Amino acid sequence: MNTLVKKYRFSLIIGIIALALLSVSQFSKLTINPSFDDYIPTNVGNRAYLNQLDSIFGGSEKIMLILTKDSNIINQQTYDRMVRLSEELQKLDGVENCLSLIDVIDIKLEDGITELAPIIDKIPTEPKALKELKQKIRSNKIGQRFVASDFSATAIIITKSNESEDGVLIPAIQEVIEQTPGQEKIYIGGLSYIRHAIKSYIKKDLFTLLPAALILMVFMLYFSFREWKGVLLPFAIVILSILFSFGFMALMGWGISLISVLLPIMLIAIANDYSIHLINAYQEKLAVSPQLSMKAIAVEISRELRKPIVITALTTIGGMLGLLSHQMKPAAQLGVLASVGIGLALLMSLLLVPVLLTFYQKPNTIPAENKKPLLIDKILNRFAFWVASYPKSVIASFLGIALISIAGLFLLKVDTNVESYFIGKSDIRQGIELVNEKFGGSQYISLLFEGDVLSPETLTRLENYTKQIEQLPEAGHVISPSTFFKELSKGMYTPEEVGYLALPASKAEAEQSLEIFTMGGYEDQIAQFIDYNYEHTRILVSLNDGSNQAGKSLLKSLHQITQNDPQLVCIAGPGLSKIQIADMVIEGQVASLLLALAIIFVLLSIIFKSFAAGAKGSLPLVVSTLYLFGMMGFVNIHLDIVTALLSSIMIGVGIDYTIHFLWRYKTEYAVSHNSKIAITQTLKTTGKGIVFNAFSVFVGFSALIFSSFAPLRFFGLLVVISIFSCLISALLLIPALTTITKPKFLESNVN
Amino acid sequence: MKKIIILLCLTFSLFSASATDTMEAKKLFEHSTQKLSLQNIRLVLDLETFDGKGNCKTKELTVSYAQFDDERKVLIELLAPENVMGTKIVTTDYPDKKGIIEIYMPATGRVQKIRANQRNLKIIGTEIPIEQFKSAIDKDFEFTFLEKTDLNDTHCQKIKIQSPEEKGYRIAFVSIDKEQLMSIEQYDIKGKLVGVTEFSNYIEVANSNAKFFPQMILVKNLKSGKSSDLKVRQVNHLSQVNSDDFILTPTQS
Structure with a gap:
């Protein structure tokens, strides 16, 4: 680090800028893919049958135009508009056929002659004749399909050809509607339209969530460190890791899906953690040793924090890589992209942050340490008291909630229906x-x-x-x-x-x-x-x-x-792909959970050189997973394509708190040789850092409440709940377990 | 003033030239259709139809055309495949009222009379509109000469035909030397080609006053991808047309 700071700091900055520009240059290759059907294997199940159906009957997907009116929909103006719309829609490329009430044939035998005539060709003005027409439509099995039973709406049903693209056909349909004005309000329905809407909502989300999360992060950083370098350096790391991840995504040719919207949010919430620790250490150094130069401080904080930062980053990456076991490609891709982003954030935090610090002048005034105890200090003191006095009760409480959560698991439902993505009265x-x-x-x-x-x-x-x-x-x-x-x-x-x-x-x-x-x-x-x-x-x-x-x-x-x-x-049928997706979501959820836990178990066992550490360290994650899914079952939040990613992300992020606790406890125990004192000291010091760390994650993910998609909003909420659960487990369950079991891997060197 | 007179003369001469062109175009097209033997003939046809996915159906049928005063009748009889063999269809076209289609279904032994929109009617199982074989030209149609071009090694005159009822238009290709209709292209309102009908291998129909009939007719619907390939095996002029031959009789009550 010393050599890097002294000799190569400019080269490092130029290298990173060049890499960032290279990443940005790849952005033009990025495409949005709103459909999850594409990620289902084409040769088995519903997708394979759909291909067979399409090869026999042509397009299976329907787009519905619903014309609604406050009064009766069977009127001359609506009829005329329907005729004009049908004529124009039929001409569009990608429309295999377009059927509406005007195409319904009334077949009857009259005076020995079979009449094959449209059920409706003019609208009677006489109320009696109009009533008869409605009755005729109502009794026609084929006609029933095109009109609401209360005659408040009528439908034009378009069969989309397989070759047509949503992005071309839907705007063309919308243009036809615009050029065929009328008094009726027209709603569009069908999977094709929903996919198209998802695509535009994904774009909207990327352009609203990213700035929202960044603004929240800036506020949080400023209020934490009260100096701009404390904002700018973590901010730079986050921005760079986002650019690199999206550049990597473009390079791999992976499309942006609904799931990918989470990537920048995750990086904002997670990638700044390491630089936050470094800035925190820099401020501590400056307060304790004001005579040190900026270069000396940079070298020291880098040396002191390298190990814990690398460990927590590796465990987070381990959790993310759990997503690789998902059969849904976007989920596995998100695991890789988040790992790449976090890996690069780790490297940049260890190299770039200390280097950038050296460019700053040492401040004339050193930030004063706030001596007044905060609410968080009081809470942590209370935690230390509970753990020391009632460790068994603490553990029993966690087990009790875990048992209740198990009941919630049975209520958990899977819903991969894209129709449920949309919120409110849009x-x-x-x-x-x-x-x-x-x-x-x-x-x-x-x-x-x-x-x-x-x-x-x-x-x-x-x-x-x-x-x-x-x-x-x-x-x-x-x-x-x-x-x-x-x-x-x-x-x-x-x-x-x-x-x-x-x-x-x-x-x-x-x-x-x-x-x-x-x-x-x-x-x-x-x-x-x-x-x-x-x-x-x-x-x-x-x-x-x-x-x-x-x-x-x-x-x-x-x-x-x-x-x-x-x-x-x-x-x-196209509507059944979601069932195939749901099966993949469940399988992916179970597999990613097990894989993430296995990775974490192995990493913890290696870090603390003990299998017991692996098992005990993983316990808060198991408990939090139970709480999370149990609560989802009780409050009827469905497991879907997005919420299925929760457990891996929770494990990747949540394990950090346990590691931070155990790491500090080991040090404190070595000093005091008393587990109660060690726990109290750990909670007072590292406990506060853990809480701030968790809050930065809360703030980052809370931006998801601005999402246009219901699953993303729920995801934001559930991440906060699950990380909170990991936080509480790290601050209460792990200390209580440590108090009772006195694990050798933490206390062996003293014994 | 002199300028105005010159301008008026020029406008008048252009208008006259345009009007003459329209007349000539109409005349040439009429010649080409009048040369077609569409009355009192009987055709034996092999028909191959294809859907948009390339699936094929084959049929054998006879088509007879006859004119009785104001009534124009077309009789179609299916000879193969087996399940539709014996099905007969008679369409009657009146100048002043909606046409009637009579269908004899051997499966039921009944004759079904059907009233439907003539414009939609197609030769059974094909892309070929029955209207395509009308010889009469609607007086409201507008005809315009376009450029001359080669089509399948035949030098042709292109004629644009605009019907007042249709939003699109058609372009007919008429051979210049024999004045035979070679092809009709159909365009939609945006000028996009949506259908093509090609006529080839003309043969003279015996005893029909030097009338001709194409041995090959290919109809393609470019929008749906459907097409019909009609091969005329035999063309006979019906010298003595009997109206009874165009009456269908039920075999069951």
Whole structure:
């Protein structure tokens, strides 16, 4: 360090600036990927079935435009606007088809002539005729899909082609809406729109959360150190580690996901810890030895703090690397990126902070030490008293809460539904609610059948399935070939005839009916559920609630209904990817938790040269994990893609407090040979540092309350709770355990 | 004043030239369609249709066209595949009222009369609109000469056709030497090509007053990716058309 400070300080600064510029130059390669489906393996499960479905029927994803009006939606102005919108939307690249009420065919037999006419071509002015029209729409199985039962809203349903990109299609749809003005308010729904919204929200979050977290950090640093170098040096480390991490992300070609939004926040909360310790030590040195030069102080603080800083950084990196066990690539990527950022923050804290300190003049006035005891001092004194007087009660309290938390684990739910990401009464939230409540949802599940799909036996079986599915509470709309054939029969037979509302009596009749309907130019309606060569058919079911519970429950029922069907190929849909993701989240959560704990156990065992240290040091983390997930279960915060990262981050950050405590205790015990005195001294000195350290983490993560996404807001809250739990465990549970067990790894050198 | 007179003369001569061009364009297009044998003929066709994903269906059918006073009738009979064999469709086009389609479905033995929008009607299972075979030219259509070009080694005149009812337009390619319709391109309102119909391998239809019919018709919907490839195996002029041949009779009550 001496040589670095004396000879190479300029070279170091120039090198770091060059590296920072190189990182920034990579930023143009960064892309935002709001979809988590891309991270699911394509060759298994729902994704593989979806690919099969898409290859047969084309795009599976629906975008819904919901036109709402305070009064009746069946009126001439809305109809005219719908016609104009449909015409323009159909022309857009990426729109496979666009269906609305105006495309619904009313099939009827009148005076011996089958009428294939749109159910609605003009709006009657007479109230009686209008009532009849509404009744006609209500009784049309296909028409029901496009209008709310109270006639307050109508839907235009767009099928998106697989090749089209959300970022191109959604703005094009929005432009069409803008250029087709009207009195109706239009909401957009569907996974494609949600993904597009997530993308813009991610951008918004990056541009709001980062400055918010930085401002909070500046305030916290200034109030801690009361001098600008105490702000600027940690600030520089944080900014540089963020730049390097994002540069590394660009270099690796990894997209920015919802999860990546956490990266800068994590670095703001964690990467400044090491430089904070250094600045704190610098101020202490200056107060104790005012005769020392800035260069001498820089060299000394670097030497004294190198070991504890390296140890705490390594354990934090260890916790972060626990995320590598996640099957969800963005989670594993976040683990790597955070580790890179923290690793670089460690190096820069050890090298750059002392070097930069040497450029400062020694202050004329030395910051006065505040002699007045703070609230925190009083609390820590109280902790020391409890631990010394009632160690067993302290441990029993922790165990009691842990046992209660175990009960909460059983209430913990997993929800990876992107619809739940949005908060409050935003347009997107209202759109999602409208689509789910009034139009049976936009997330469709397909039951794919193959073989002789037009045979009467198959169609009868499909009709039975359709009837059963319609009874399921989670099913919104059910679109089935049998429903279509029954509607078609209304145009072929009179109500008195046997064929009316019946399925075709033979395969030939079914095929001939389809050919005729196709000839009428309505092949798009058929293509939704019967393929071109009549080799595949599907029943489409919409989920009226996008939650994982509803999806899982519906999927289970669908499997039960179609059990042992020889023609069933698969049950899949864009809305089911979340279930696959949820399984990955649970597996990832368990695996990352175990991996992080294993890493921490090994590191602690090495640092303190004792397996007991590994086990006892890990205990606060286990307890905090139980508290965290138990509380999530009790207060109904779901485990999702973001909150699944909590345990690794909590372990990585929270272990520092235990290490700081144990490290100082060892030193204090060596001096006093008395565990009570050692604990009291440790809590009075390092305990305060631990509390400040934890508060800097709280402040950093609290910026997440400004996020546009519900999971990120919850994440911010849960990080604060879990770190608080680690803090309390380090300040109460570990001292109480130490008091009772008198561990050899801390006291052996004296004994 | 002199300048104004010159300007007026120039405007008038330009307008006359433009009007003449429009007339000529319309005439050339009419010639090309009049040369097509679209009345009183019977075609035997092999049809291959493709969806946007490249799936293929094949059909065999006969198509007969006949004119009875004001009524224009088209009879289509499917010969293959087996499940649709025997299906017959008769479309009747009236000049002043909505057309009727009658369909005989062998599976039910019934004749179904259907009233639907003629504009949507396509030859069964194809991308070929029945309207495509209309010989009459709507008097409201606007015709404009565009440049001359080569299409499949044939020197053609391009004619822009604008229908008052459609927001897009069509461009017809008419061979200059034989005045035969070679291709029709369909453009949307933004000028994007959305469909192409190609006519080739013209043959003279015997006993039809030197009328021709293309042996190959290829229709592509560029938006949906669907296409129909129609190969005419046989063209016969119907010298004695009997209206009874265009009446479908149920085989079951």
